[in-house]
Amino acid sequence: MRKLAVDVVVIGGGSTGAGVVRDVAMRGFSTVLVERADLGQGTTGRFHGLLHSGGRYVVSDPESARECASENEILTRIQASAIESTGGYFVTCPGDDPTFADKFLAGAADTGVWAREVSVAEALRNEPRLNPGISRAIEVRDGTVDGWKLVWGAANSARNYGAQILTYHRVTKIETEAGKVTAVRCTNLRSGDEVLIECDFVLNCAGPWAGQIAAMAGAHPVEVVPGRGIMIAMNHRLVNRVINRCIYPADGDILVPAHTVSIIGTTDVKVDDPDNLAIEAGEVQQMLDAGEVLIPGFRNSRALHAWAGARPLIKDDRVAASDTRHMSRGMAVIDHTTRDGLDGMLTIGGGKLTTYRLMAEHIVDAMCEKRGEHRDCRTAAEPVPGSESGRTHLVSDRLHDREHDRFDEQIICECELMSRKMFTDALASQPAGSFDDLRRQLRLGMGPCQGGFCSVRATGIALDAGHLDSERANGLLRLFLKNRWIGLWPILYGDQVRQTALDNWIFQGTLDIEHLPQPTSEVAL
Amino acid sequence: MNGEDTSSELSTGLEFAGHALSRASLDACVKCTICETQCPVAAVTPLFSGPKFVGPQAERFRNGESVDHSLDYCSSCGTCTLVCPQGVQIAELNSQARAVMKVGHMPLRDRLIGQTVLMGTLMTPVAPLARAVLNNKPLRKVMEVVVGVHADAPMPPPQSQTFESWFAKRPTPAGPFPRGAVVFFHGCAGGYFEVETSKKSVEVLERLGFEVLVPKQGCCGLAQQSNGLFKQASASVLKLCDDLRTAGKDLTIISSSGSCTGMLKHEASEIMGVDDERLRDVGTRTRDIMEFLLDLHEAGELPTDFATVEMTVPYHAPCQLKSQGIGKPALEVLRLIPGLTVVDSNATCCGIAGTYGLKKEKYEVAQAVGKPLFDMVKATNPELALCDTETCRWQIEQSSGVKTEHPIWMIHKAYGLS
Secondary structure (H helix, E strand, C coil), rough: CEEEEEEEEEEECCHHHHHHHHHHHCCCCCCECCCCCCCCCCCCCCCCCCCCCHHHCCCHHHHHHHHHHHHHHHHHCCCHHEEECCCCEEEEECCCCCCCCHHHHHHHHHCCCCECCCCCCHHHCCCCCCCCCCEEEEECCEEEECCCHHHHHHHHHHHHHHCECCCCCCEEEEEEEEEEEEEEEEEEECCCCEEEEEEEEECCCHHHHHHHHHHHHCCCCCCEEEEEEEEEEEECCCCCCEEEECCCCCCCCCCEEECCCEECCCCCCCCCCCCCCCHHHHHHHHHHHHHHHCCCCHHHCCEEEEEEEEEEEEECCCCCCCCCCCCCCCCCEEHHHHHHEEEEEEEEECHHHHHHHHHHHHHHHHHHHHCCCCCCCCCCCCCCCCCCCCCCCCCCCHHHHHHHHHHCCCCEEECCEEEEEHHHHHHHCCCCCHHHHHHHHCHHHHHHHHCCCCHHCCCCCCHHCCCCCHHHHHHHHHHHHHHHHHHHHCCCCHHHHHHHHHHHHHHHHCCCCCCCCCCCCCCCC | CCCCHHHHHHHHHHHHHCCCHHHHCCCCCCCCCHHHHHHCCCCCCCCCCCHHHHHHHHCCCCCCCHHHHHHHHCCCCCCCHHHHCCCCCCCCCHHHHHHHHHCCCCCHHHHHHHCCCHHHHHHHHHHHHHHHHHCCHHHHHHHHHHCCCCCCCCCCCCCCHHHHHHHHHHCCCCCCCCCEEEECCCCCHHCCHHHHHHHHHHHHHHHHCCEEEEECCCCCCHHHHHCHHHHHHHHHHHHHHHHHHHCCCCCCCEEEHHHHHHHHHHHHHHCCCCCCCHHHHHHHHHHHHHHHHHHHHHHCCCCCCCCCEEEHHHHCCCCCHHCCCCCCCCHHHHHHCCCEEEECCCCCCCCCCCHHEECCCCCHHHHHHHHHHHHHHHCCCCEEEECCCHHHHHHHHHHHHCCCCCCCCHHHCCCCCC
């Protein structure tokens, strides 16, 4: 058994956990982050990529609106490389109440969220695919954010301050002694080794899984109500700004131009198990119909991939348990001392990706207070590694890069313009990584062909680099394609069917991937 | 026109591009790579990243800005769009991206070489001098350095008389014209430089019994379009439509300028997004002259009393004719002439692609593209080759040394008109 000893164990490698471990490390504590899968593989990797301006909440949740507006500014400064400052519009579509825009403008003024009504003509000139029937348009400072890049930026910053990041480690037990947390036990899922981490504080940042983690310490049940939302990525940017419907927040009212795709979201359905999120055909249709309201012709555009994420909402007695959209999105820190008589553990829930840094600040402040010491939070002031220049991302960045290395570099993933060097560099730094781990950092296989051409190339290069044997290579390739398929089958209509058919001919007809030699047990990680 | 402010070009760049439609077509790309295998430019140089890369792939990374300047190595021959089995408007996407890229830094040369009418007007009155200048190596070297037009690139052959002047001054043809009237669209090249081709076209049409009307007409704007000057090109093409419509309603419009017909038929709408009833009216009435003759033949209305021409001649179908989706009508019509053996070049492109091969930085690429064609032409008949479009003829003739004429010359000859 491997043994570690630190001040603080952070559980959960989503945006909250990564933000918390960074904050903890920057305040001078020794710390370890434990995540059962890869960083950003849960809710953080399964959202629509929106960096809120606050506009969405100016009427329904003014406090969230204020927080979003100020965190948007901070993140754009400290995590510039993960963010594209696209700007956004709130538009009143045919049939929507036109007076909501007045409430919106009043709410924006009250909360200090920047907003400016523009003429319909201006909005249509800037976004020609918008529904020409819109009656009002309000410009806001929405942006887009790459959740994986954001999490890795925070994690790398934490590492620079001495934190350890243990991915693919599942927590099995939180040890307590005399009403106080003493250690966290976990299993390295790739090696099977047990790891015991002695500590005097646990910060539970497991999002929709926070209830399960709290239970491992013997705490009373924490009621986290996972709210499932589905999202669909369309093949290209139908718009270059975030488009929101100017209505009280509802399903399918946001279209986000994230990287090369546009993402429509989202639904909201209460579920019991955050590990089992279905993508229902009815919800897919609902999203396509909602997209059609914003962008005429949306239904005929090519859908690439669908996914579902679980919101980590803490139960709030003010609304019915089945209505997760209107539960508190404001963050909630649960103090297990007063609640369960258990010292050394705090749980955080609620919140949203845009406010992940602020959530971290709150929970670490609470921890410091419980420890009876004061240490300043410095996370808002210092850029994470890779964002020092303050230059925000542009969709054209990769095209620009490939233009400059086009004589020297092979392109492995043509859809997402990933060069061979990008892949081999990432592989060298994570030789045990699965192709999905690399995908989250490189966008490998996330374009129109969904791995049809690039997955095989990447596998060959990984094998060639000597990081794995041919059986594991085959196993990883099949796992990668299986995971792509999960997001493909719910949207198999129109142009993507043709692509999928071609891909399948290649995989089954030409390469016979089903029958390649592979490890006796299916590769799962 | 050189003084245009750039912001007004920008506002017309994308909006006028009909860009939304081309962009939507990228959804059909399945990455099959057929376009890359057929691209004549990518086959000869690594400078161009290829149509799939520059078109449907790169377009997903464009946000109203073109950062990939190498896309300018696309010659706009249109082969990619023609061969795409999924209907992606690859060449159109490339042309639009180029237009956006050049906003604000349009080279003087690219403005000048789009000024086809101006060139013709300046050169015709001083044709012998113009010819001498264009054939003078030291002067061409100076021109290469100053303007950027390669010293060895083919140039339009200046003529002493314009087609318009010939048409006005010739004795009025006696007729009769039992088949009614058609409109002849000569294009700039056919008006100023390829005057013989235009004359022969008119004479063939009159022999067939058509009254030929030639309204005063301007430029179709193709050269401006292919250089990314969409605003000027759109104005030109609509002005031309007005001109051609003055000749009469519903009349067939016939041209021996194969690339200009392409502009009217589909390029102005598909590349620049010109959405105008006048263009639709003119575009649907426009026929390439060889297409028109083949239509007559298929209707049993083309006299085939051709004289025997004992000859083997190479024929090259230009890209911009193939893009019109009419097959290779010249090949079929020429094969009606007894004794004549017509050999299809089966070459993708001659390299010139309008004005591409004139440019000093692209000259070598264009020569490499055309090399198999030049070799084929020389081997087939060192005396004569046939090709439907002007700049392609100039390119073939200059690079192979083989005299190259429009197929109508052969028809004219076989009807005993020359």
